[in-house]
Amino acid sequence: MNALKNPPGVKTTGMWLFVLSDLLTFATLLVIYTALRIANPDWPRPFTLSPAIVYATIMTVVLLASSLTMVWAVAAMAEDDRKNTVKWLLATIAGGIAFIALHLTEWRHLVLEDKITASTGLFGAVFFGVTGLHMLHVACGAVYLSILTAGVARGKFSAEDIETGGLYWHFVDLVWMFIFPLVYLMAVKP
Amino acid sequence: MIIFSIDHKVIGKQYIGLALFSVVLGTLLSLIMRFHLVYPDAKVRLFQAMWPDGAPGGQMTPELYLSLMTMHGTIMVFFVLTTAPQSGFGNYFLPLQIGAHDMAFPVLNMLSFWTTALSLLTLLAAFFVEGGAPLSGWTAYPPLSGLGRITGPGEGLGQDLWILSIALFCVASLMAAINFIATIIELRAPGMGYFDMPLTCWGWFVTALISLFAFAVLLAGGILLLLDRTAGTSFFIPGGLIVNDQVQSRSGGSPILFQHLFWFFGHPEVYIAILPGMGLISTVLSVFSGKKVFGYKAMAIALVSIGGLGFVVWGHHMFISGMSPYSSIAFSVLTLAVGVPSAVKTFNWLATLWGGRLRFTAAMHYALGFVSLFITGGITGLVLGQPGLDVYFHDTYFVVAHFHLIMGVAAIFAIFAAFHYWFPLMYGRFLNERLGKVHFFLTFLGVYAVFVPLHFAGFVGNPRRYPDFKEYEFLKSVMPLHIGVTHAAYFLGAVQLIFLFNYFWSQRHGAIAPANPWNAATREWRND
Ligand code: HEM
Ligand SMILES: [Cu+2]
Numbered sequence: 001m002n003a004l005k006n007p008p009g010v011k012t013t014g015m016w017l018f019v020l021s022d023l024l025t026f027a028t029l030l031v032i033y034t035a036l037r038i039a040n041p042d043w044p045r046p047f048t049l050s051p052a053i054v055y056a057t058i059m060t061v062v063l064l065a066s067s068l069t070m071v072w073a074v075a076a077m078a079e080d081d082r083k084n085t086v087k088w089l090l091a092t093i094a095g096g097i098a099f100i101a102l103h104l105t106e107w108r109h110l111v112l113e114d115k116i117t118a119s120t121g122l123f124g125a126v127f128f129g130v131t132g133l134h135m136l137h138v139a140c141g142a143v144y145l146s147i148l149t150a151g152v153a154r155g156k157f158s159a160e161d162i163e164t165g166g167l168y169w170h171f172v173d174l175v176w177m178f179i180f181p182l183v184y185l186m187a188v189k190p
Numbered sequence: 191m192i193i194f195s196i197d198h199k200v201i202g203k204q205y206i207g208l209a210l211f212s213v214v215l216g217t218l219l220s221l222i223m224r225f226h227l228v229y230p231d232a233k234v235r236l237f238q239a240m241w242p243d244g245a246p247g248g249q250m251t252p253e254l255y256l257s258l259m260t261m262h263g264t265i266m267v268f269f270v271l272t273t274a275p276q277s278g279f280g281n282y283f284l285p286l287q288i289g290a291h292d293m294a295f296p297v298l299n300m301l302s303f304w305t306t307a308l309s310l311l312t313l314l315a316a317f318f319v320e321g322g323a324p325l326s327g328w329t330a331y332p333p334l335s336g337l338g339r340i341t342g343p344g345e346g347l348g349q350d351l352w353i354l355s356i357a358l359f360c361v362a363s364l365m366a367a368i369n370f371i372a373t374i375i376e377l378r379a380p381g382m383g384y385f386d387m388p389l390t391c392w393g394w395f396v397t398a399l400i401s402l403f404a405f406a407v408l409l410a411g412g413i414l415l416l417l418d419r420t421a422g423t424s425f426f427i428p429g430g431l432i433v434n435d436q437v438q439s440r441s442g443g444s445p446i447l448f449q450h451l452f453w454f455f456g457h458p459e460v461y462i463a464i465l466p467g468m469g470l471i472s473t474v475l476s477v478f479s480g481k482k483v484f485g486y487k488a489m490a491i492a493l494v495s496i497g498g499l500g501f502v503v504w505g506h507h508m509f510i511s512g513m514s515p516y517s518s519i520a521f522s523v524l525t526l527a528v529g530v531p532s533a534v535k536t537f538n539w540l541a542t543l544w545g546g547r548l549r550f551t552a553a554m555h556y557a558l559g560f561v562s563l564f565i566t567g568g569i570t571g572l573v574l575g576q577p578g579l580d581v582y583f584h585d586t587y588f589v590v591a592h593f594h595l596i597m598g599v600a601a602i603f604a605i606f607a608a609f610h611y612w613f614p615l616m617y618g619r620f621l622n623e624r625l626g627k628v629h630f631f632l633t634f635l636g637v638y639a640v641f642v643p644l645h646f647a648g649f650v651g652n653p654r655r656y657p658d659f660k661e662y663e664f665l666k667s668v669m670p671l672h673i674g675v676t677h678a679a680y681f682l683g684a685v686q687l688i689f690l691f692n693y694f695w696s697q698r699h700g701a702i703a704p705a706n707p708w709n710a711a712t713r714e715w716r717n718d
Contacts, residue, residue, distance in 0.1 A: 010294050010376045017368040021406040028410035028451065032425060035447055119422025122442040129417060129425075 008160055015164045019171045022137075026175050029133065030182060033126045044123045045187045046114060052106075056184045059102045060176065063138075066095025067173045070166050077162040082152055085162065089149040092169065096142040103135055123187070130183055137172045144168065194304070196296035201303050202282030203616070208307060209274035212265050213602075214690075219262040221683050224676040226250050228669070230658040243343065244322055255657035256325035257344045261317070263328035264352070267459065268359055269310055271601050275466035276401075277303070277366050279608050280394040282616065284370065286714035287388050289379030294372040298365050305362035313355035316348040324349035327655065329452055330356075332426035332445045333433075336418045340433050353416045360409040363401050370398035379713075385490065388712045389483060392490045393469020396497040400458045400465070403501065408455035411448060418443070446511055453504035460597050461500045464564075465493060467604025468535060471557045474607050475539055477710045478554040479546025485538045492531035492538075499528045509577045510584050518577040525575035532568055536561065551708070552626030556607035559634050560600050566638075567596025570645065585655070588648020591641045599637045606630070606689065613696065614703030615714060621696045629688040636682030643671050643678075 037043050047053055073088035107128075110116045118128040148165050151157045195201060225232075233248035244254030281299065285292055293299045316323040321343040326335040330352065339346040374395045378387070387395075417423045422440070426448045429441025476483040483489060505513060505521030513521075539561050548554070570592040574580050583589060606629075613621045647668045652659070659665040659672065706715040 006294060007376065010372055013376055014295060014298075014368050014372045017371055017402060018364075021364050021367070021402045024403055024406035025410045028407045029414075032410075032414065032447060032451075036425070036442070036444065039444060040442060117422075118417065119424075119440075122424065125417070125421075125423035125425060128421075129414065129423065133413070 011160055011164045012167065015167045019167065022171070023175075026130075026133070026178075029126075029130050030178065033130065033182065036122050036126065040122060043187075044121065045189050046116065046123070047184060047188045049188065053184060053188060055102070055106055056180060059099055059106075060180050062095055062099050062102065063173050063176055066092045066099070067170055069095060070169045074159075074162050074166045077152070077159045080159075082155070086149055086153050089145055089152065089162075093142050093145050093149065096138050096145070096169075100135060100138055100142075103131065107131075127183060127187075130179060134172070134175055134179055137175070141169050141172050194300055196292075196300045198281045198285050198293045198296065198299060201299050202278055202280070204303050205273050205278035205281060205306070208303075208310065209270050209278055209605075210693075212269035212273075212310065216262050216265040216270060217683055217686065219258050219265070221679060223255065223258050223262065224679045226255055226657065227659065228673050228676045230660060241322065250657075252657040253325055253343050254322070256327075256342075256655065257323035257348070259655060260325060260327050260344075260352070261313070261323050264313060264356075266598065267328050267463070268356070269306075269313075271463035271597065272359075272363065272459070273306060274605050275470070275601060275608070276370075276394060276397050276462065277306070279470070279605075279612065280370060280397075280466060283612065283714050284373060284391060284394050285377070286615075287391055287712055288374065288377065288382060289713055290373055290377035293369050294377055295369050299369050302362045302365035302369065305358055305365065309355045309358035309362060312351055312358060316344070316351040316355075319347040319351065321346040321348050324352045329456065330415070331452070332415060332418065332448050333428070333431055333438075336415060336426050336445075336448075337431075337433060337438060338419055340436065350416070350419060353412050353419070357409060357412040357416070360405040360412065363405045364409070367398040367401035367405070370394055371402065374398075385487060388469075389472040389486070389489055389493075390466070390469040390712075392493050393466045396493045397462050397465045400462055400497050400500060404455045404458040404462065407451060411451035411455070415448065446508075449508050449511055450504070453507040454501070456507065457504045458497075458500040460593070461497060463597050463601045464604075465497065467560060467601050468493065470604050470608050470611075471539065471560045472535075472542070473710075473712065474553050474557040474611055475542045475561075477611075477708050478549045478551055478557070479543050480549070480709075481542060481546045483538070484541035484544075485534075488534055489538055492534045495531045496528060496535075499524065499531070503528060506575055506580070509580045515577075522575055522577050526572060529568075529572055532564075536565060536568075551610070552621065552623050552630060553607045553610035553708075555627055555630040556603045556610065559630060560603040560607065562634075563595050563600040563603060563637070567592060567594075567600060571596065582651070583648055585653055586648040587644045587652045587654055590654050591644035591648060594644075595637070595641050599641070606633075609693065611708070612714075613700070614707050617697050617700070618703060619696055619698075619700030620703050620707070621700060622692050625688055625692045629685065629692065632685040632688070633682065636678060636685055639678035640675055640682055643675050647671055 069088045069091040073085050073092060076084035076088060110127075116124045116127070118124050145165055148157060148162060152162070192200065195204075231249070234245070234250075235248050237245035237250055237254075238248040241254055244251055244257065281293065284290075321339065324330070324335065324344040325342045326345070326349065330349075334341050335345065335349055335353075337345070338349075374387070374391065414423070414425045418425055418427060424440035424443040426445050427438065427440045427443045428445060431438040472483050472489055503521060503525045505517060506525045509518055509521075570588065574583055574589065574592060610621050610626050613619065650664070650668050652665055652668050659669060708715075
């Protein structure tokens with residue numbers, strides 16, 4: 001607003017704080033899942049190793065790969081190499097979109113073939129609640145990174161901005177690393 | 191662009207304006223409630239005009255009473271006590287006190303105010319939709335709040351709007367919390383350590399940290415409750431529930447789970463309301479005693495420990511929920527432990543006064559009133575923190591008296607003190623001192639006249655959230671007391687007009703204030 005500028009590091013601090021509070025929101029959902037599951041010994045376990053778990057593993061790999069390309073984007077921006085930054089950012093966004101596409105396909109399968117929806121019982125409620133909120137985060141991340149990409153291509157934004165974006169993206173990845181074992185692996189047919 | 195301003199001072203004033211509007215509305219609702227409690231059969235044309243369905247022929251239905259209570263509590267807790275001390279005064283004075291040029295993220299600041307405003311509009315919209323405002327109180331326990339229209343008129347769209355409003359409020363508060371914390375961590379003036387900050391900044395700092403965690407949890411709870419209502423999930427709906435002779439189809443969830451979530455937020459929330467006030471009162475007492483705050487470091491550490499302990503005591507709201515007695519004992523011990531830092535604060539306030547050259551300005555009056563209310567309201571907290579007693583007192587007027595004194599009125603006294611203390615900086619003029627003192631004495635009298643008798647109603651076992659006491663034989667004896675309370679409430683409400691008049695009149699006609707009129711030492715008074 002005025003000539004006085006924030007010192008470097010303020011944006012990253014802000015993002016860390018956001019990550020902290022968002023972590024608590026996800027933790028709350030997982031605590032609820034835990035409590036409901038303990039209270040219901042006959043908790044359904046509908047997933048088979050193939051295709052469900054294989055499929056979720058592919059999604060996990062895609063998301064992990066997008067974290068890697070994000071690391072490269074941050075590194076490139078640190079060296080002021082905007083061309084490569086744009087390239088790796090685009091790769092990261094592509095990873096995010098691929099993840100969402102795979103995820104929606106899986107959802108579709110669950111709803112149409114397995115007849116599991118959010119209202120068919122606690123398993124569906126937890127599954128769609130948790131993965132839905134996570135998918136929303138991935139989608140927001142894709143939009144956020146697209147804005148960064150467009151800016152970087154036009155000579156805007158600093159290395160700190162990209163680092164901040166990276167922080168968000170890695171966080172969303174990290175959350176998935178909890179969801180995958182808790183929601184998928186622990187629901188494999190015995 | 192004055193409306194969507196990103197200047198922290200303008201945003202601070204916008205928040206204060208929003209809180210003022212809300213407090214007037216909340217107070218009017220409470221007066222209507224008090225009227226109904228003592229004249230439950232009165233037929234009032236005005237009610238019929240305002241709520242044709244809720245008051246057919248002017249006769250208020252129990253559902254309308256409950257919806258007024260819900261809106262009163264929600265408006266006061268969220269839009270008055272959470273916004274004015276923190277986002278209002280904090281936005282205005284935090285950057286000035288730590289020597290920052292503005293908040294760390296000015297655009298985010300603007301967005302958080304407008305999200306709050308949108309949240310308020312969403313809440314108020316509940317009055318105007320089919321069925322009216324929700325009935326489930328500011329605590330919104332399911333299953334009442336989770337099943338929709340079948341549990342009452344306001345439980346349709348009204349409850350949906352309520353949840354949406356609170357979710358928006360969570361988002362706005364999280365944005366504000368991030369802003370406050372980042373500003374304090376990153377933008378302190380060169381050489382200013384954490385323990386060089388005025389205690390006001392410590393109050394805002396700890397409050398922001400509490401908000402960051404508490405609202406994140408409430409947001410999750412709100413989302414799930416909304417899913418229960420709209421997506422057919424049953425996180426909080428147990429199986430086999432019969433409502434209005436109809437068996438509900440959903441099963442498996444746990445309403446107690448929502449209580450845990452709500453109070454994991456709800457208890458820290460009461461500190462969100464009071465901690466900024468504690469910081470401010472420390473400053474005001476020290477300035478008008480002509481002394482440094484006694485035990486500065488202990489005061490800062492006490493704020494942090496109250497904030498921290500606040501996250502492990504939520505179970506004291508749930509002693510009768512069927513929790514294990516061992517959990518009750520644990521929650522009870524932790525709850526009583528909060529008494530320690532609270533006592534540290536109280537004694538340090540008294541020690542700050544001790545031997546000082548006291549100047550009895552209006553702000554000083556409110557600060558002393560705050561200490562008084564903090565003690566009277568806090569003592570009953572120690573009573574309620576013991577499961578053996580709380581099993582009896584829970585959901586009686588004893589609780590109503592407790593939380594109004596300590597959370598409602600004490601925090602509001604801090605807000606009055608803040609207005610009198612900082613008005614010269616905000617408007618270049620003084621609030622009228624004599625009117626301020628008159629308002630103080632009448633208000634002080636009024637709040638004790640309203641809330642002390644309610645403790646006795648609690649002794650008798652008078653339940654809260656009941657619209658009509660005369661339905662119950664054992665409550666006949668407390669009716670005279672309620673009549674007294676209602677009249678005291680009218681008096682208290684009327685007296686607030688003095689403050690409103692003073693506030694608007696002094697902005698234009700108050701005595702011109704010189705620089706640093708109170709001889710304060712903090713940075714905001716230096717014009718550099
Ligand atoms: C003129 C002053 C006030 C009067 C006469 C008043 C009166 C009342 C009454 C009659 C109730 C309903 C009790 C019941 O039926 O169970 C109530 C509830 C409540 N009030 Fe006040 N009130 C006043 C000021 C405030 C203030 C300043 C706050 C600020 C926080 C506040 C917060 C609440 C809350 C949180 C509830 C509980 C709502 C619920 O449980 O759903 N009140 N008040
Ligand atoms: Cu509490």
